[in-house]
Amino acid sequence: MRCQAATWHTHVAAPVTSGLPCGNIDPLGITGAPILDPATGMLWVAAPTNIGSGPGHQVLELEASAGQVERRQDIPMPGRLAAAE
Numbered sequence: 001m002r003c004q005a006a007t008w009h010t011h012v013a014a015p016v017t018s019g020l021p022c023g024n025i026d027p028l029g030i031t032g033a034p035i036l037d038p039a040t041g042m043l044w045v046a047a048p049t050n051i052g053s054g055p056g057h058q059v060l061e062l063e064a065s066a067g068q069v070e071r072r073q074d075i076p077m078p079g080r081l082a083a084a085e
Contacts, residue, residue, distance in 0.1 A: 060073075
């Protein structure tokens with residue numbers, strides 16, 4: 001089986017490297033599977049990022065053919081410790 005070379009690479013945020021109360025991934029970046037909508041050509045990922053004063057999460061929408069970030073949205077976690085989620 002032959003592997004295909006990467007088509008594009010996009011840096012979406014600095015990895016989270018401190019302030020994490022649990023887990024064993026350091027630095028922490030995107031670890032989940034992305035979601036692709038073939039009808040629109042958009043790709044979504046959930047990324048842990050440093051938001052404001054500490055770790056948080058964002059959903060990012062990327063244009064799948066070139067990797068351009070089209071939109072990012074903070075994921076609020078009221079009543080939860082965002083660094084632990």
